[in-house]
Amino acid sequence: MAAALEDEKRKKRKSKLIIIGAIIAVIVLAAVGTAVGVIVSKNNSNSSSSSSKSTKNGSSTATTSDPNNPSKFTKDPALHQAFYGMAYTPEGALMEFGCSNTLENTIRDIQLLSQLTKRVRLYGADCNQTAQVLEAIVQTKVEMEVFVGIYNMASDDHEAYQRQRDLIKDAIETYGTKHIAGVTVGNEFMLNWVTGHDEKDPNSAIGKEGSAILLADIQDMRKTLDDMSLDKHIPLSNVHAWFANTTAEGAADWVFEFFDGQNVAPAALLPNKPHMYIAETGWPTKSSDAGNAHNGGSPASEEGLQSFLDTFLCQANDKGVGYFFFEMFDEEWKDIKFGGVEGWWGLFNKDRTLKNVKIPTCTAP
Incomplete structure (x- = not known):
């Protein structure tokens, strides 16, 4: 990384671009820190209530299973x-690092993820990770849907x-659309x-050039799914309070305010009124x-993470906000x-x- 001064400039630049880009995403379907997806199925069901117990720092939460039956x-x-x-990338699922991801490890992760959520968001499809995740869901028999x-x-x-x-x-x-x-x-494209x-303004000529490239891919993906009789789209926007220099205690309020003002409100003005x-x-x-x-507001720390969990999760669930928590595991790469x-961020x-x-x-929900 560069010197501390350059790091600070980079953080502020990214914050500015994310804030500007979220507005553009609703209008032209391509923006800084934004992905646009295509819904292929929707399976809604109610989850049963349960309570949480604390564990000591470093205690293992890895699951164990019958080697012949991952559903147990x-x-x-x-x-x-x-x-x-939850945002998730199978460990090693990167071409530049040799595609070392395995079905065995992905099964382990899905067992763990299923105890926290019914929805998982992937970032890429290289290294056969899409098929591995779907196969892991089939073998574990958990209730899980994947973006x-x-x-x-x-x-x-x-x-x-x-x-x-x-x-x-x-x-x-191979697997259909059940899961x-x-x-x-186009995550962060x-x-x-x-x-x-070396541009700062996503509305510049350079920004519009990039938007056109991403939009062509989005339209092609929609056509691919249309040809398979699968349709509809969903706008997604990254909303990170850390890059807006907020405190950990004020992060949740910032996320809600930013999301409502820069994503939900502009989307409501569009003819199709997409759900953000x-x-x-x-x-x-x-x-x-x-x-x-x-x-500039708070340090990166487990205390900060706890504060964000305490002030964001239940409120978002009560508000009916669809979100993907970033992220499941720390990523060494x-x-x-x-x-x-x-x-x-794990x-x-x-x-x-x-x-x-x-x-x-x-x-x-």
Whole structure:
């Protein structure tokens, strides 16, 4: 990473772009920090209430199962379905790191995820992760729906998009849509596009050029699903209070205010009045360098994460806000590649142990 001053400038730039981009997303379906998806199925059901018990820091919450029957696994009494949705990437599911993800590990993760939520959002389709997640759901027999994803690259002439589109199509043809809630296209594409061209304004000519590229991929994905008799779309917007320099105590209020004002209200003015979802929201617990350990409001810490959990989860559930908590596990590759707080947003540590937090006792819809 660059020096602390440059890190601070980067954080403020990203914050500004996310705030501007969320408005554009509703209007042109392509924006900084925003993904636009296509709903392919919707399975609604009520969840049973349960209570949460705290665990000691570092205690294992990994599940155990009958090796011959993944649907039989031990549930952790400290966990219950308090989260509307969870952001998740199978460990090792990245081409640049060798596609080391395995079905065995994905089954383990789905067993754990199913104790917290009924909805999971993926970010890409490379390394066969879509099929692995769907197969894990089938084998564990949990109640789970997935927003599968395509991670577009900023300048590869649609190659990454087309490769992942075909993988998702194959997965749908193999598993059907019983466990697929939607397809998201273009997570942070515009952020990467604009900053990659040394531009700050997503409304600039550079920004419009990137929007056109992403919009073409979105339209192609919709056509692909239309051809399979699958339709409808869903706008998603990342809403991170950390990058807006808020305190941990004030983060939830900031998220609700920003989401209502910059996403929900503009969407209500559109002819189709799309229902908006929060694609990402959360709080980091650590930074790999001192320059990024504090956002100007509060430090990255487990105490901050607990505060955000306590003030956001139950309120969002009561308000009927659809959100994907960012994220399930710390991701080492992000720390290696980006440093700062990037690898430390997990509810769980990399080794699948729950961080020193307590899950609020409310139950998500």
